[in-house]
Amino acid sequence: MGGDFGPQVTIPASLDCLKNNPGLKLILVGDEAVLNPLLSNALKAYPSRLSIQHASECVTMDESPSKALKNKKDSSMRVAINLVRDGLADACVSAGNTGALMATARFVLKMIPGIDRPAIISTLPSIYGHTHVLDLGANVDCTAEHLFQFAVMGAELVKAVENIDRPKIGLLNIGEEDVKGNEQVKSAAKLLENSSLNYIGYVEGDSLNAGHVKVDLIVADGFVGNVALKSIEGAAKMIGGTLRQSFDKNLFTKLMGLIAYPALRSFKNRIDPRLYNGASFLGLRGLVIKSHGGADILAFKTAIQLAEIEVKKDVIKKISEQVEQSLASRASV
Amino acid sequence: MGGDFGPQVTIPASLDCLKNNPGLKLILVGDEAVLNPLLSNALKAYPSRLSIQHASECVTMDESPSKALKNKKDSSMRVAINLVRDGLADACVSAGNTGALMATARFVLKMIPGIDRPAIISTLPSIYGHTHVLDLGANVDCTAEHLFQFAVMGAELVKAVENIDRPKIGLLNIGEEDVKGNEQVKSAAKLLENSSLNYIGYVEGDSLNAGHVKVDLIVADGFVGNVALKSIEGAAKMIGGTLRQSFDKNLFTKLMGLIAYPALRSFKNRIDPRLYNGASFLGLRGLVIKSHGGADILAFKTAIQLAEIEVKKDVIKKISEQVEQSLASRASV
Numbered sequence: 230m231g232g233d234f235g236p237q238v239t240i241p242a243s244l245d246c247l248k249n250n251p252g253l254k255l256i257l258v259g260d261e262a263v264l265n266p267l268l269s270n271a272l273k274a275y276p277s278r279l280s281i282q283h284a285s286e287c288v289t290m291d292e293s294p295s296k297a298l299k300n301k302k303d304s305s306m307r308v309a310i311n312l313v314r315d316g317l318a319d320a321c322v323s324a325g326n327t328g329a330l331m332a333t334a335r336f337v338l339k340m341i342p343g344i345d346r347p348a349i350i351s352t353l354p355s356i357y358g359h360t361h362v363l364d365l366g367a368n369v370d371c372t373a374e375h376l377f378q379f380a381v382m383g384a385e386l387v388k389a390v391e392n393i394d395r396p397k398i399g400l401l402n403i404g405e406e407d408v409k410g411n412e413q414v415k416s417a418a419k420l421l422e423n424s425s426l427n428y429i430g431y432v433e434g435d436s437l438n439a440g441h442v443k444v445d446l447i448v449a450d451g452f453v454g455n456v457a458l459k460s461i462e463g464a465a466k467m468i469g470g471t472l473r474q475s476f477d478k479n480l481f482t483k484l485m486g487l488i489a490y491p492a493l494r495s496f497k498n499r500i501d502p503r504l505y506n507g508a509s510f511l512g513l514r515g516l517v518i519k520s521h522g523g524a525d526i527l528a529f530k531t532a533i534q535l536a537e538i539e540v541k542k543d544v545i546k547k548i549s550e551q552v553e554q555s556l557a558s559r560a561s562v
Numbered sequence: 563m564g565g566d567f568g569p570q571v572t573i574p575a576s577l578d579c580l581k582n583n584p585g586l587k588l589i590l591v592g593d594e595a596v597l598n599p600l601l602s603n604a605l606k607a608y609p610s611r612l613s614i615q616h617a618s619e620c621v622t623m624d625e626s627p628s629k630a631l632k633n634k635k636d637s638s639m640r641v642a643i644n645l646v647r648d649g650l651a652d653a654c655v656s657a658g659n660t661g662a663l664m665a666t667a668r669f670v671l672k673m674i675p676g677i678d679r680p681a682i683i684s685t686l687p688s689i690y691g692h693t694h695v696l697d698l699g700a701n702v703d704c705t706a707e708h709l710f711q712f713a714v715m716g717a718e719l720v721k722a723v724e725n726i727d728r729p730k731i732g733l734l735n736i737g738e739e740d741v742k743g744n745e746q747v748k749s750a751a752k753l754l755e756n757s758s759l760n761y762i763g764y765v766e767g768d769s770l771n772a773g774h775v776k777v778d779l780i781v782a783d784g785f786v787g788n789v790a791l792k793s794i795e796g797a798a799k800m801i802g803g804t805l806r807q808s809f810d811k812n813l814f815t816k817l818m819g820l821i822a823y824p825a826l827r828s829f830k831n832r833i834d835p836r837l838y839n840g841a842s843f844l845g846l847r848g849l850v851i852k853s854h855g856g857a858d859i860l861a862f863k864t865a866i867q868l869a870e871i872e873v874k875k876d877v878i879k880k881i882s883e884q885v886e887q888s889l890a891s892r893a894s895v
Contacts, residue, residue: 293741354800355800356799356800356803366736369736369743369744370744370745401789402789403699403702403784403785403788403789403792408626410702410785411702411703411785412703433788433789433792434788434789434790434791434792434793434794434795434796435792435793435795435796435799436796437793437796437797438793438796438797438799438800439796439797439799439800439803440796449789451736452736452743452744452786453785453786453789455736455766455767456734456736456766456767456782456786456789456790457767457789457790457793458767459736459766459767459768460767460768460770460771460790460791460793460794460797461767461793461794461796461797462767462768463767463768463769463770463771463772463773463794464770464771464772464793464794464797464798464801465797465801466689466768466771466772467687467688467689467771467772467833468797468798468801468802468833469801470689470772471829471832471833472805472829474829475825475826475828475829475832476822476825476829478825478828481824482824482825482828485821485822485824485825486822486825488818488821488822489809489818489819489821489822489825491814491815491818492808492809492811492815492818492819492822493808495808495811495815496804496805496807496808496809499804499808500800500801500804
């Protein structure tokens with residue numbers, strides 16, 4: 230039910246995913262009265278792979294997380310997360326209110342023992358392929374220990390999803406030299422240097438998309454990570470808009486755009502943010518994927534596919550085991 | 563002498579500026595033995611507007627600020643800043659080592675009374691024209707009071723340079739709602755709300771280039787501002803590279819690029835980062851402009867032009883007066 234467009238986007242995206250992946254089962258959670266008419270044909274087409282789980286309420290996009298948690302116990306996001314808790318679903322995907330989804334997920338699923346705060350991780354396109362980044366805004370005023378926990382969890386996700394043994398981890402900073410940075414990153418760097426993680430050192434903001442070395446995972450305080458992510462979104466929006474305007478200026482430039490369409494199209498496809506939609510909440514004892522609220526059908530499909538991958542790779546279990554191990558090894562030092 | 567290319571860039575840029583602006587006088591500071599042969603014709607062409615000031619040393623790009631300050635008392639940047647202190651120059655423009663330039667400027671010129679820390683301000687292109695942003699990396703671990711001081715100084719610069727009465731000021735945060743953010747920005751917001759500044763509230767990272775409302779000045783901790791700036795640089799680099807690759811793929815796409823060249827050219831000109839080169843150090847009792855180290859001739863010209871504008875608008879004097887006034891008005895509350 231969530232996101233800026235609700236079932237108008239989530240249903241076609243879901244049906245597309247069911248069609249493309251015969252191994253996928255989906256439970257659509259929301260108001261039966263709304264969903265049933267839209268799904269009558271699909272329910273017949275996928276009798277064993279598609280079902281509806283009724284939820285009488287819906288958290289709005291601007292509702293406060295605490296109010297949603299307290300007052301909407303039968304919201305679609307709450308019911309969906311309950312399904313994960315009860316083992317009836319392997320993951321929850323939502324385009325709804327981020328704060329409410331995080332608060333509900335944390336309340337219902339609980340944290341992995343040893344992790345203080347959940348973090349939001351997602352990928353950005355880069356000149357090397359893509360980069361995983363966390364935290365993207367779940368936490369502000371993090372301690373060095375929190376950043377270290379993010380690195381442990383993020384590394385495990387990257388290992389599983391990318392099939393690489395020792396992902397290269399960078400700490401987001403304002404310079405690469407040891408003397409650079411605030412107290413938070415300097416202390417976090419010490420923890421990372423003394424760990425078994427493949428920590429490569431400080432990286433600057435340009436490393437998210439186009440650093441001078443490839444980094445698999447970039448760790449940041451949620452305040453900094455969120456500002457960086459939004460700054461990149463703004464830059465892409467301005468650059469894309471300026472490119473469009475340059476071709477829209479007059480009849481001649483429009484003609485140029487028409488002729489250059491295949492190249493412009495291939496350019497657009499390669500940096501399409503919809504192909505990077507979907508952020509995972511890490512640190513919880515269950516898988517929750519947040520789609521951008523403004524996601525269209527293609528973007529929401531990407532978020533569902535991300536959930537599929539993380540379920541198949543058993544990311545939550547791997548993170549839990551790694552956290553336990555790394556806590557044990559640190560305790561024994 | 564500074565920057566990645568030294569006189570190879572700074573001299574042609576200087577001569578271009580002298581040619582285009584009959585009111586401009588330049589003193590080129592550096593090793594006479596290097597500069598004299600390169601400038602013999604120009605010195606004849608502009609006898610009253612161009613001169614050389616000898617400096618026997620040069621700070622390297624990777625030298626530590628404290629070492630440069632202590633050991634290189636006859637460096638080109640030190641001598642240039644001395645000229646500003648002694649009233650022999652109205653501004654110093656350098657493409658050299660940022661940390662050393664800042665440390666030297668602070669030591670030689672001293673701070674404006676009432677300002678605790680200098681800040682770096684620059685402009686970014688935006689869908690509304692451009693946005694001024696500070697601090698871009700001079701300060702980490704700022705207090706709310708520091709952010710407030712940045713806002714006072716930045717507003718005065720924007721007023722002078724843009725000829726607007728009450729520039730709209732935003733505080734960089736991870737959401738626009740009051741509850742969002744870390745302790746630092748929440749406290750800074752209170753100071754700004756209670757001031758006479760035209761504070762419009764929190765803005766997110768996308769506001770640097772493409773927010774949903776126009777903001778004239780965005781205030782941030784230097785850590786956050788620097789990460790945002792570098793993230794935008796990385797995004798632009800990746801997007802530009804991808805666009806080039808899309809047209810470079812094969813003979814047909816290359817032909818498309820040739821046909822679309824005028825539109826692509828106009829696009830490039832509108833977001834050319836070289837036209838935004840030059841950052842001002844605010845809070846000092848003299849004008850120092852830092853050019854990007856990798857600046858080419860066009861970019862370095864932009865930095866010289868920025869210095870000209872700020873001298874003409876008497877930015878330092880206006881900031882000093884405003885700081886004094888605003889401290890007086892706060893003390894009397």
